[in-house]
Amino acid sequence: MLAVVATDKQEKLEELCALVEVDYTELQPVTNPFDALRGDAPLIHEDGNVMSRANLVRGNADQAIKNSRYVVTRKYKTSWQEHGFMEPECCVAMPEGDDGLLIYTTSQSVYDVQRECAKMLQLPEDKVHCHATLVGGGFGGKEDMSVQQYAALMAWVIKKPVKVKYTRQESLNYHVKRHPMEMEFTTACDENGILTGMKGIIIADTGAYASLGGPVLHRACTHAAGPYNYQNIDIFGMSVYTNNVVSGAFRGFGVTQSCFATEMNINLLAEMAGIDPWEFRRRNAIQPGQVLPNGQTADPNANMAACLDAVKDVFYANPYAGIACGFKNSGTGMGKKDIGRVLLSVEQGKIHIRTSASCMGQGIGQMALTEICHVTNLDPALFVFEAADTVRTPDSGTSTASRQTVMTGEAARRAGEKLKCALDGGKALAELEGREFFGEYSALTDPLGAVKENPVSHVSYSYGAQVIVLNEEGKITKAVSAFDVGTPVNIESVEGQIEGGMVMGIGYGVTEKFECVDGYPKSKFGTIGFLRATEAPELEVILCRPKDGDELPYSLGAKGCGELCMIPTAPACAHAYYRLDGKFRQSLPLEDTPYRKNKP
Amino acid sequence: MLAVVATDKQEKLEELCALVEVDYTELQPVTNPFDALRGDAPLIHEDGNVMSRANLVRGNADQAIKNSRYVVTRKYKTSWQEHGFMEPECCVAMPEGDDGLLIYTTSQSVYDVQRECAKMLQLPEDKVHCHATLVGGGFGGKEDMSVQQYAALMAWVIKKPVKVKYTRQESLNYHVKRHPMEMEFTTACDENGILTGMKGIIIADTGAYASLGGPVLHRACTHAAGPYNYQNIDIFGMSVYTNNVVSGAFRGFGVTQSCFATEMNINLLAEMAGIDPWEFRRRNAIQPGQVLPNGQTADPNANMAACLDAVKDVFYANPYAGIACGFKNSGTGMGKKDIGRVLLSVEQGKIHIRTSASCMGQGIGQMALTEICHVTNLDPALFVFEAADTVRTPDSGTSTASRQTVMTGEAARRAGEKLKCALDGGKALAELEGREFFGEYSALTDPLGAVKENPVSHVSYSYGAQVIVLNEEGKITKAVSAFDVGTPVNIESVEGQIEGGMVMGIGYGVTEKFECVDGYPKSKFGTIGFLRATEAPELEVILCRPKDGDELPYSLGAKGCGELCMIPTAPACAHAYYRLDGKFRQSLPLEDTPYRKNKP
Structure with a gap:
């Protein structure tokens, strides 16, 4: 990050950006991995050009x-x-409470945004509240931070709401x-x-x-x-x-x-x-x-x-x-932590499905609802699917690796089974008002190179x-x-x-x-x-x-x-x-x- | 190998070679391993460009x-x-007996020359008799076949002695x-x-x-x-x-x-x-x-x-x-067969030290003699160190990997101990005429990746x-x-x-x-x-x-x-x-x- 510029009038943005002088020398780029492997290649990073093996x-x-x-x-x-997702990256960040931050993000995981922005601002994670809006397509292209860190930093510094939105061309240029x-x-x-x-x-x-x-x-x-x-x-x-x-x-x-x-x-x-x-x-x-x-x-x-x-x-x-x-x-x-989590809460006669699993258009809400209704046999109209939110919804990991239907789906089913148990005594839903039912599924796997x-x-x-x-x-x-x-x-x-x-x-x-x-x-x-x-x-x-x-x-x-x-x-x-x-x-x-x- | 040309008059060689027409197309060469690794590189060999990992x-x-x-x-x-060894590669091959070949070679192992020439000519190995002359320096540059196969092939075809000798420039161009x-x-x-x-x-x-x-x-x-x-x-x-x-x-x-x-x-x-x-x-x-x-x-x-x-x-x-x-x-x-062998034979009052260990100037004979005299306490003047020869000397492996002093040295010491035992009863050397004393040392090692x-x-x-x-x-x-x-x-x-x-x-x-x-x-x-x-x-x-x-x-x-x-x-x-x-x-x-x- 070199500089972040914000203004209250979008039309003034380019004028302001032009005031930032960046002094740099353009070096000969390394444009393929074979040149990067050469013994006389420049080190692109201090720790070497081989990122992973x-x-x-x-x-x-x-x-x-x-x-x-x-x-x-x-x-x-x-x-x-x-990726060519429909909606380019956008984020709105604003102060929340005395010493916190609220971030509206369209990424593949609200918890990733929370962790990374908190780390950047050196804040406790619970001071960074992230809320997901509709994602508009991701396909892996919205797993990394793109605009969130800029919005968060500027909002934190100026203590005002800040929106950062990539144009389509910026989106093409900057995301992976x-x-x-x-x-x-x-x-x-x-x-x-x-x-x-x-x-x-x-x-x-x-x-x-x-x-x-x-x-x-x-x-x-x-x-x-x-x-x-x-x-x-x-x-x-x-x-x-x-x-x-x-x-x-x-x-x-x-x-x-x-x-x-x-x-x-x-x-x-x-x-x-x-x-x-x-x-x-x-x-x-x-x-x-x-x-x-x-x-x-x-x-x-x-x-x-x-x-x-x-x-x-x-x-x-x-x-x-x-x-x-x-x-x-x-x-x-591959031996990594891989957990799905769903919380069902009964609020004002409705059952709220709460999970951080990000829906980029693949239908997480519909999938979770199906799992729960399959188990409970309840009317789908009784349910409200909430948006992912680091305050309201438990961490169900990133929407990646074709994992959410298995991980969050199973967590939803398990939460549904608990709800069903509570209803099985013949109780009406109204009697469960205020109750919560938590489902979690943790997949156990072996790391690469496991001696098995x-x-x-x-x-x-x-x-x-x-x-x-x-x-x-x-x-x-x-x-x-x-x-x-x-x-x-x-x-x-x-x-x-x-x-x-x-x-x-x-x-x-x-x-x-x-x-x-x-x-x-x-x-x-x-x-x-x-x-x-x-x-x-x-x-x-x-x-x-x-x-x-x-x-x-x-x-x-x-x-x-x-x-x-x-x-x-x-x-x-x-x-x-x-x-x-x-x-x-x-x-x-x-x-x-x-x-x-x-x-x- | 494209063609081998021989003549009985060296001065006619160039003239004859000029008669060989070679029709070829020069392709763009791959001149470094990084280009060879590229996904669109030509395959240098049918089995790929990565030779070993x-x-x-x-x-x-x-x-x-x-x-x-x-x-x-x-x-x-x-x-x-x-390598810049003093003597460029030279080999003389000639028919031996009715159906064999005698090869004078200056390589780092007479047995390697035997095996490879026999394989090329599809002969039993014992029909290819290889004898070492003074090597004149090797440093690893005389482990591979260089001129031997040409001499062997031509001698086998024309049934006459054939000498192939590299000029210094050919030596520079063709050996590893x-x-x-x-x-x-x-x-x-x-x-x-x-x-x-x-x-x-x-x-x-x-x-x-x-x-x-x-x-x-x-x-x-x-x-x-x-x-x-x-x-x-x-x-x-x-x-x-x-x-x-x-x-x-x-x-x-x-x-x-x-x-x-x-x-x-x-x-x-x-x-x-x-x-x-x-x-x-x-x-x-x-x-x-x-x-x-x-x-x-x-x-x-x-x-x-x-x-x-x-x-x-x-x-x-x-x-x-x-x-x-x-x-x-x-x-x-690395788990490979790694054996030193020395045979001592008493012939006409002298003790012959027979081993295929090739001396490129490092003093194998002196080393073996020292080992044997150290054990037997005999006068060095009693010994004859023979040249490596696939008929006379047992296979002691290639002179490579700094191995001969350990492998052949230990084999010599062991052979010397047997000789000493035979002499220990107070026998005179003359009484051992015709006797042989064999020393062998086999080093046991683990292969790369051994689970130990x-x-x-x-x-x-x-x-x-x-x-x-x-x-x-x-x-x-x-x-x-x-x-x-x-x-x-x-x-x-x-x-x-x-x-x-x-x-x-x-x-x-x-x-x-x-x-x-x-x-x-x-x-x-x-x-x-x-x-x-x-x-x-x-x-x-x-x-x-x-x-x-x-x-x-x-x-x-x-x-x-x-x-x-x-x-x-x-x-x-x-x-x-x-x-x-x-x-x-x-x-x-x-x-x-x-x-x-x-x-x-």
């Missing part, structure tokens, strides 16, 4: 690859992606992007197309400052071998500082990138083994009780094979159909297969998702998420490019290449629910779907174009298609 | 660094080095070089200057083909934390293919490179902690019974502290003296400190080595090795640069910058022997000294220049000194 080793990849009938090694490259990753993956299979081992290197451009580069890299690595049944893997990743735009959280969280490399290698292996790409995936699809490449045993509800079966016909019916599989954790996991035969990295995984259909001109005419997201708590909402995810995935794969030149973001909202509504293909969603009794024992059996829905889309697009024109594309966004013709 | 983790480096009072992160870069490495190292200590943790990334340029890039990288990593007593380390290394000259084995074997980074960081930490650089190293010097950063417990003979004590006066007496410490394994170790509290990576380590003294003009006037190499079996030979190593180390540090431009070696013997005899400074060698009874129980207590002797030299030079002019140099060779003025 991850190494996932199971079995003996080198040996397995050496002994395999078919082996493929390819390099891949993915680029930045902009999806990490560009460059990868070298080797994948091997036997003569029957059974996967035997893989190894890979992932180098991520985490930009100029630390955001969530560490966890994103971890997830890219732990999911890099795909939703298949094999064990010999050796994946090393590095997240490296550059002078580029900062990379951070974005729906799919690293897995979007490594999935592209893995699925493309699998297409080549299938070709070498003379097995069609659907069949190849079906033979290897993880089954319940088998062990995922990251060491975790697949739950009885793991329904990857059913997802593939559900897209078989559409894949075979279309000569230019591309296919890809994916999986994604629900919950932050089968570490539980995440409380659950969702699985899915997608098919992208091209016409002869190379236009995407249809996108089909068959997904195992456990029990869909709200089918319309789940379908909406998946449809949105597919469109975002097509954008990531074929239409969007965020430009950063010499360290400066250079894209405008209109030039990034977001898919317009009129360009969206026909979308189909098939939900492959687990068998009765196999469901995850939390949140009515729901697993997350917020991120998975866009993970296999880009490789499915790349596969479709490969089938159309024979060109094996190794970078995203795909070039030389009707959507991006020979753009460099 | 290593990851050494002990304790929790991140945590230790975070909790440390002083932390320093710096980047370092080292360049190629040419020392790996350029680029590093980012973080080192931390507490308020008393006690080392607490380190982490590092090492990226090595292994060139266009596989040589010993894997083991070199391993050794760079396992020695990267230096001969000090601390445990929280996390070192990751990658050896990456490029289109440059091939890198491989070279005296110091990766440790020369990582030692530079480690020792330079230590100079900065000492400065931050306000402790002089000698004292800082003395406080941290590994002591017997303490655990080395790589997990191995230091032997009772580990004499690092005594080495530092021995150079204390010369360091303090000179304002522009630089200091560095180093350690180096003896023996290949204290893995034994190598059978022993040598330790040492060096001081480089500059005059006010920046000329190196004196180099002092205080080394713990165990028992010096032959003091003159050990001192000679160490003196030669210091001169080679000064070359590596301040005078030599091997140029490789666009993938083509561009240096000539006269332009590399080898230190001339007249430029060598005063050299002093101090041997810090272990206390009686503390010796390594092999080979009379000898440890290797062939490699250690040049490992600390370059950082000691860099430290001396830092004290002279205040410039902290982070790349080798050092620039802006009287030896290399502003050369880029």
